Amino acid sequence: MRRASKTLLALLLAGLASRASTAACTGTLYLTIDTGSMSQAETIAAIMKRHDVRATFFLANEKTVRGDFTLDDTWADFWRARVAEGHAFGSHTFDHGYFRGDTADGHVNYAVKGQPVRALDGKAMCAELDRSQAAFRRMTGRGFDAVWRAPGGHTTPNALRFAQQCGYRHVGWAPAGFLGDELPSDKYPNDLLLRRALSNLRSGDVMMMHTGIWSRKDPFAPMLDTLLAGLKSRGFCFATLAEQAAQDSR
DSSP states (O other): OHHHHHHHHHHHHHHHHHHHHHHHOSEEEEEEEEOSSOTTHHHHHHHHHHHTOOOEEEEOOOBOTTSSBTTSGGGHHHHHHHHHHTOEEEEOOSSOOEEEEEOTTSOEEEEOTTSOOEEEOHHHHHHHHHHHHHHHHHHHSOOOOSEEOOGGGOOOHHHHHHHHHTTOEEOOOOGGGBOOTTSOTTTSOHHHHHHHHHHHOOTTOEEEEESOOSSOSSOSGGGHHHHHHHHHHTTEEEOOHHHHHHHHTO
């Protein structure tokens, strides 16, 4: 009886703590992370874990600083750890190509660096998005959430329509949510990017950064620690895009 009472008390206290935490939130932000060189992947993961923040990762098969690719099995341990932590995941295409406009015959032009431009129909578009998911599922046993992001955020009407038909909703980012980690660090130093994000982000904004940018000399990723602390001190909570979709469907 005493053990049951203690269990009941613990459950009540946990519920109160959860409600208090929810009540303390003055708004919700959605951190999203696109794949890149992966030079900052472990740093970002450690910071999010320290702040108990979950994000949405958008995955493409990009070359990494290790000389391999983000969806190679050599990254399986990294992605399995992120699944265990409760993050959400979406497609960033497989080849990280850019959509360059729709064609008169109902296709969409897809440009991958070093390759001829391809004209994708709906089936080919779905295959490009699903190919990333298949690699991720092979490594982790988990599929993607029903979201995708076009490289560079560049979409076309046909690309959006094709993706919707195969179950993917496109998610971009808010202007204030562009954290600028891909910009040149001499013109956009970390302290400037940090101040800008802390000042301009508002509830409901989708934030965007990368797991590593080849061209930036002074990575922004270590500043995520200060950024998350500052945003949480303003009363913001964080959620994944999967949680957002579940909330919107209620």
